[in-house]
Amino acid sequence: DGGITQSPKYLFRKEGQNVTLSCEQNLNHDAMYWYRQDPGQGLRLIYYSQIVNDFQKGDIAEGYSVSREKKESFPLTVTSAQKNPTAFYLCASASDRGRTEQYFGPGTRLTVT
Amino acid sequence: QKEVEQNSGPLSVPEGAIASLNCTYSDRGSQSFFWYRQYSGKSPELIMSIYSNGDKEDGRFTAQLNKASQYVSLLIRDSQPSDSATYLCAVNLGGSQGNLIFGKGTKLSVKP
Numbered sequence: 001d002g003g004i005t006q007s008p009k010y011l012f013r014k015e016g017q018n019v020t021l022s023c024e025q026n027l028n029h030d031a032m033y034w035y036r037q038d039p040g041q042g043l044r045l046i047y048y049s050q051i052v053n054d055f056q057k058g059d060i061a062e063g064y065s066v067s068r069e070k071k072e073s074f075p076l077t078v079t080s081a082q083k084n085p086t087a088f089y090l091c092a093s094a095s096d097r098g099r100t101e102q103y104f105g106p107g108t109r110l111t112v113t
Numbered sequence: 114q115k116e117v118e119q120n121s122g123p124l125s126v127p128e129g130a131i132a133s134l135n136c137t138y139s140d141r142g143s144q145s146f147f148w149y150r151q152y153s154g155k156s157p158e159l160i161m162s163i164y165s166n167g168d169k170e171d172g173r174f175t176a177q178l179n180k181a182s183q184y185v186s187l188l189i190r191d192s193q194p195s196d197s198a199t200y201l202c203a204v205n206l207g208g209s210q211g212n213l214i215f216g217k218g219t220k221l222s223v224k225p
Contacts, residue, residue, distance in 0.1 A: 042216055042218065
């Protein structure tokens with residue numbers, strides 16, 4: 001059963017704590033992406049990775065960090081430096097074979113109080 | 114600033130009617146175009162992709178692309194209440210990175 005999984009579905013944290021969101025895919029996709037979605041807003045790109053051990057900042061990378069140690073995994077850490085971390089976080093992947101369709105995981109809803 | 118614009122809606126259509134969703138984009142170099150459907154509280158689901166000018170049909174969905182006018186649309190025929198969702202337009206700017214720029218979405222409501 002191929003797809004993208006994200007965990008947890010809901011996450012609650014206190015302000016000042018770092019938190020790591022998991023994203024795993026078994027589609028053999030090379031490219032992986034992290035987006036943030038706020039109410040009434042479009043998706044905004046946080047980080048993306050085209051190959052293992054390489055990643056680039058997106059439009060809103062400040063306060064976030066990522067790693068890509070395995071092709072299947074692209075975890076996102078929301079650090080205490082992120083000023084407004086409460087949001088819906090979406091992970092996506094795409095095959096790097098001339099196709100740019102991105103497929104999304106189910107998302108993680110993070111609430112920081 | 115590369116932008117993708119959509120009417121936020123809500124767009125309300127009766128069941129069985131044709132729903133027409135529109136999207137304009139600012140970057141003339143954009144090469145590929147996508148429509149995603151997002152139900153409330155869920156993640157986006159890819160429903161259509163289009164790469165060349167003209168129409169592309171898939172079941173009840175038709176995507177239309179006009180690169181000269183920088184305009185892409187999605188038609189939903191025989192709209193059903195289950196089509197009620199927010200529809201996101203996404204545009205790929207080209208190059209090898211595959212980065213998409215998303216519009217804010219149009220909320221569609223299909224009334225029984």
